[in-house]
Amino acid sequence: MDAHAAQLLGAGLAIGFGAIGAGIGIGNVSGKAVEGISRQPELKNDLQQVMILGIVFAETVAIYALVVAIILLFVVK
Amino acid sequence: MPGAVWAGIFPPIKTPPVNAEPVLSIGPVTITNSMLGSLVGLIVLGILIYLATRKLDRRPGKGQAFVELVVGGLYNFSKSSGGAVGGSLFPLFGALLVWLLVNNWIALIPGFGQVTVCCDKAGESFPLFRAMNADYNSTLALALMVFLLIHVFGVRSHGLKYFVEFVNIPALLKGRPIDFIVGLFHTIGEFAKIISLSFRLFANIYGGELLIAVVLGLAGPVAVVFYGLEFLVVAIVQSLIFGLLALIYIALVSEHAEHPGEHGEAGSHVATQKLIGGDAAQATASA
Numbered sequence: 001m002d003a004h005a006a007q008l009l010g011a012g013l014a015i016g017f018g019a020i021g022a023g024i025g026i027g028n029v030s031g032k033a034v035e036g037i038s039r040q041p042e043l044k045n046d047l048q049q050v051m052i053l054g055i056v057f058a059e060t061v062a063i064y065a066l067v068v069a070i071i072l073l074f075v076v077k
Numbered sequence: 078m079p080g081a082v083w084a085g086i087f088p089p090i091k092t093p094p095v096n097a098e099p100v101l102s103i104g105p106v107t108i109t110n111s112m113l114g115s116l117v118g119l120i121v122l123g124i125l126i127y128l129a130t131r132k133l134d135r136r137p138g139k140g141q142a143f144v145e146l147v148v149g150g151l152y153n154f155s156k157s158s159g160g161a162v163g164g165s166l167f168p169l170f171g172a173l174l175v176w177l178l179v180n181n182w183i184a185l186i187p188g189f190g191q192v193t194v195c196c197d198k199a200g201e202s203f204p205l206f207r208a209m210n211a212d213y214n215s216t217l218a219l220a221l222m223v224f225l226l227i228h229v230f231g232v233r234s235h236g237l238k239y240f241v242e243f244v245n246i247p248a249l250l251k252g253r254p255i256d257f258i259v260g261l262f263h264t265i266g267e268f269a270k271i272i273s274l275s276f277r278l279f280a281n282i283y284g285g286e287l288l289i290a291v292v293l294g295l296a297g298p299v300a301v302v303f304y305g306l307e308f309l310v311v312a313i314v315q316s317l318i319f320g321l322l323a324l325i326y327i328a329l330v331s332e333h334a335e336h337p338g339e340h341g342e343a344g345s346h347v348a349t350q351k352l353i354g355g356d357a358a359q360a361t362a363s364a
Contacts, residue, residue, distance in 0.1 A: 049158065052314075052318075053318075053321070056277070056314070056318045059277075060273050060276075060277050063276060063277055063280040063281065063284075064276060064280075066280050066284055067276055067279075067280050070095065070280075070283075070284070070287070071095075074092075074094065074095050075095055
């Protein structure tokens with residue numbers, strides 16, 4: 001396999017595997033937040049804030065994978 | 078194939094490069110198009126501020142009422158998420174949020190990237206203005222500033238003993254090397270903060286630019302969806318998260334918590350008494 005093909009394959013795998021973990025993490029956080037809101041509807045705003053924070057942290061890891069994919073595609077010759 | 082249909086109507090779009098293209102050099106200083114984009118953001122922000130504070134009145138009109146609503150809402154948010162120092166850190170949080178929000182939004186205005194200038198390394202013309210946060214240098218600069226602020230506030234709250242958390246020499250002298258290694262992990266975590274803060278913002282904004290360029294080249298009008306997503310969700314959430322994380326990191330470092338090992342016992346007694354209630358604590362004390 002020549003270098004260009006390996007580059008493209010690596011980029012695809014990087015973001016693909018990265019997105020799996022992020023999807024699971026975000027789904028978990030949102031599910032727990034929905035459970036919490038359904039238990040105590042008066043805490044909706046607090047739980048929403050904590051949920052947004054949790055989602056951003058989970059999303060960050062997928063963004064690390066995206067940066068690796070971008071570097072593989074556009075920066076490596 | 079959709080690409081073949083659109084290729085006649087919409088010509089292929091050149092994807093924006095990862096590095097910002099330099100526009101001109103004044104001596105040793107190179108000015109890139111991202112810097113010019115941030116200059117435009119500065120001018121727009123200045124105009125907005127001037128318009129918002131022109132005729133301040135005790136009985137606000139509609140415009141002033143809206144601005145008061147926004148500023149008051151941000152202040153309450155900052156106080157509720159920042160703990161004890163939330164109120165005093167509101168200028169930092171508000172400034173980061175508004176500055177990043179204005180810069181992220183003006184990059185999406187149609188026509189912002191249309192003013193092109195000759196010529197980059199490949200000899201083609203490139204846009205004169207570009208989103209400030211699409212260049213990693215700018216987000217890294219902001220993240221380094223926040224990093225410095227965190228440690229300055231830490232030293233302000235705890236004195237020079239603040240550095241014991243990272244370079245735990247006293248634990249090493251007392252013969253507990255594991256605490257020293259935990260301190261090393263804390264140090265590595267601090268650098269992870271810089272990287273995560275800068276990369277989150279950069280990758281969201283640059284990735285948005287890239288996505289819109291690629292979708293425009295593939296199937297033109299569908300890019301409107303991504304424009305909308307980028308404008309309404311990504312720009313707002315990412316600037317909010319940057320400001321909020323800066324606020325939370327500084328608030329975490331500024332709280333006057335007891336250091337474990339010094340007042341740990343007294344702290345936990347007070348905490349458990351509050352949690353369980355007086356009777357249970359008295360029962361365990363007498364048992």
